[in-house]
Amino acid sequence: MEVAEWLNTKFLEWEQAEKKRKTLGQFAEYLGVSRISLSDWLSGKYVPKVQNLGRIAEKLGYEIYDIMGMPRPMPVCILITKIMNF
Secondary structure (H helix, E strand, C coil): CCHHHHHHHHHHHHHHHHCCCCCHHHHHHHHCCCHHHHHHHHHCCCCCCHHHHHHHHHHHCCHHHHHCCCCCCCHHHHHHHHHHCC
């Protein structure tokens, strides 16, 4: 599975969980990223940069790292990042 396909699936799952139609702008806001970036990722034009992976993973799941062929962050690093508000 590629990033674009995964994100499209996650968008549909999120929309279903919200129980109403949502826009990509609303999904981008939920993820804490720009609508333009999200649109580029969904189209397969670009993939998320490392600085966006943590916030995407926190909202949608850490398998984003697997899909991108990157190691998942260690749980202690995730906890420290949350505590320090990075």
